[in-house]
Amino acid sequence: MNILCVIPVRGGSKGIPRKNVRNLGGKPLMAWTVEQAVNAKIGLDVVVSTDDEEMADVARRYGADVPFMRPAELAEETTATEPVVAHAINFRTAQGRKPDAVVLLQVTSPLRHPDTLDRAVNQFLETGVDSLVGVVPTPPFLWRLGNEAAGTPVSAEYDYENRPRRQELTPEQIPYRENGSLYVSKPELYLGHNNRLGGKIGLFILDELEGVDIDTELDFALAEQQIASLGKGL
Template sequence: MRILCLVPARGGSKGVPRKNLRVVAGRPLIAWTIEQALAARPSMDVVVSTDDDEIARVAEEAGALVPFRRPAELAQDDTPTEPVVRHAIEAARAADAAPDAVMLLQATSPVRLPGTLSRAIAQLEATGVDSLVGVVPQAPFIWTDGPEPSAAYDVTARPRRQDLTPQTLRYRETGSLYLTRPWVYDELDNRIGGRAGLFVMDEVEGVDVDTELDLAVAEQQLLSLHQPTTTGTPA
């Protein structure tokens, strides 16, 4: 199975300027995701889609392919991710490297445990689903606000945390990882479609960098996971 692993990295970020290049736990933020992708098994075509020359240089130094520059119309503040992925799929097909699956990794979610990406590939192959969405488990004590607030659990039979099961838990989409058959992008213009499956990740892998505080949290998690050195990042 040929897998296109795409890491989108736009140059213009507003909340944390140039965040893909910020040094976190000893290396540029984007380098963590690239190194994790390169270490996954089976190996993937690890491609960075960017409009930015400096990001392209750092990505290539980390070992990723940067075979094109993303067009300006696909690098706007309001550009959805799906057209960016379709652009990369079309480029791969034109280069005679058509993928059987596309792994979408967000560089802004740099914390992934050893074996996570390889486990996702194995789950896609074993289950035969059309798309996997990375999630982290959380307790079901969630409410929806409104004129009559409603709970996502039975308030008359509140479960104890230790009694929660995979079926009674809720799952939060992390934005970190999606693994999808190309036809889903072709026909549905979506990263999730067809028969979807949940790819359950560890709670620590739910970090998403949008603020300076998020960067600090990600750094602490990465330093903790990669002590005593940060010289390697397994998949």
């Protein structure tokens, strides 16, 4: 089975300039995800899609393939991820390497356990879903703001009159947050529906540690702390 793994990295970044190549725990941020994909036992065709020569060099240094430089129209601030992945799928298909499944990894979620990608792909294959999304459990006591002008009160998404203890909640009662770390999908979803999710969707539950999504300087500092404390456990 041919499983394409697409790792998109763009040169521009407004929140943290050049964050994809910024040092995190002794190597560029993007290198964590590239190494995890390259080292997956399941055997992934790891392609980094980038418009940036420095990032392309980092990707190659850590073992990924960079068979093209991303076209400028797919590297704008407003460009969605789906056409970027579709471009990589079409490129590999034109080479005679049409993928049976596509793994999308975001480098801003660098913390993954060594077996995470293998378990995710195996779950995708074994359950027969059309797409799989990585999620992390969140505290269940969620509220929504009301609209005073419309006379809509605040509302709770749990029964606050019978507040449960967190340890008593079943997996079905726990909310899960999509953190952007990983997706596994049939290529047809990208090519025919311009979406990474669709059809029968499964949840791949990540460890809370893996929920880091680096978007701010604080996120970066937290990731550095976790990597320092865990060492080679990642």
